[in-house]
Amino acid sequence: IVPTLREDRGEIEAALRGELPRVVTERDVRGDLHTHTDLTDGLASLDAMVEAAAERGYAYYAVTDHAPDLYMQRMTDEKVLAQRERLRELDGARRRMRLLHGTELNIGPDGGLDWPDAFLAGFDLCVASLHSHFDLGRTAMTRRLVRVVENPHVNILGHPTTRLIGRRAGVDADWDEVFAACARTGTALEVNAQPDRLDLGDEDILRARTHGVRFAVNTDAHSVPHLAQLRYGIGTAQRGWLTPDEVINTWSLTRLRRFLRKGGR
Ligand SMILES: [Zn+2]
Ligand SMILES: [Zn+2]
Incomplete structure (x- = not known):
């Protein structure tokens, strides 16, 4: 039994x-499937990250650089198209x-997004994350998250609870x-590998996988050394008992692209 599974959660019986x-x-x-460059708040150029x-x-x-609604990132249509x-x-x-x-993308208070659908269709994939309005209350937050995963262009819900370990609890939803909406719509839940996030955490992963959800283990790298933080996300995924078949970024590119079409659009 690998060390990450030794949590007395039935691993011995299994x-x-x-x-x-x-x-x-x-x-x-x-x-x-979630990384940044110096076009927004990353430290390294596109060429260096690649x-x-x-x-x-x-x-x-x-x-996956930040979208315009996070104003301090100063993203524009022109800049993102030049990057493409x-x-x-x-x-x-x-x-x-x-x-x-x-x-x-930034998930708006009502589940709206930074760009209209026609513009989103030009991306190969979209991560959507909460970066503001964390205290809406459970009902409004649930509606907001369900609406965003129902968007046909949203492929990954980034750092889903938005907790910061030791600093901020996850949002209430x-x-x-x-999780059921993610499974139904073909939207992956992120296991964000940043050491202060590890979001989803292991217990949420265990709960989500009972709904048949897929996951993406991403670094959310803002610099070259961050790419190696993948191991923390993998450790968290292991604590959540995830197998390669449940993690979309272990798949072949062909299978991944099919998933990114969300049932064909
Ligand atoms: Zn983010
Ligand atoms: Zn990010």
């Missing part, structure tokens, strides 16, 4: 029955790793309803 899951490992991960990702041996890598052009150039010059152009 092992005796021969039903211990083959949990996801760092080696299974074929790409990172180079570092390639050195990790990834098969694919997504760049450069990313396509870098992609054309690489043989082993495919680049995906994404964004990290009817998580079973949110």
Whole structure:
């Protein structure tokens, strides 16, 4: 039994029955699906982040800089489209790793997003995250999160509870309803590997997986060294008993792309 499973949550019984899951490992991960560059609040350039990702041996890598509603990030349509052009150039010059152009959207108070659907359709994938309005109350927060995962362009709910370990508790929502909506719509829940987030945490993962949800273990890297923080996300995923089949960024690019279409659009 790997150390991350030793929590007295039935692992001994499962092992005796021969039903211990083959949990996801760092080696299974074929790409990172939530990362930033210096176009917003990252420290490294697009070129440097892509180079570092390639050195990790990834098969694919997504760049998901912040969207305009986080005003201090000063994102514009022009800037993100110029980034896409450069990313396509870098992609054309690489043989082993495919680049995906994404964004990290800000979930508005009512579940709205930064850009209209037609603009969102131009991204290869969209992460949507809470960055404001954390105290709406359970009913409004649940409605807000369900609405956002129902958006056909939203593929990953980023750092879902938005907790900061030792500083901020997660938001209040009817998580079973949110997890069920993610499963129904084909939206992945993120296991954010930042050491002060680890969000979703292990207990939420265990609860979410009973709904048949898929997950994405991402670094949310804002610099080159952050890419190596994946291990903390993997440790958390293991504590949640996640297998590679439940983690979309262990999949082949073909299978991942099919998932990103959310049942075809
Ligand atoms: Zn975020
Ligand atoms: Zn982020």
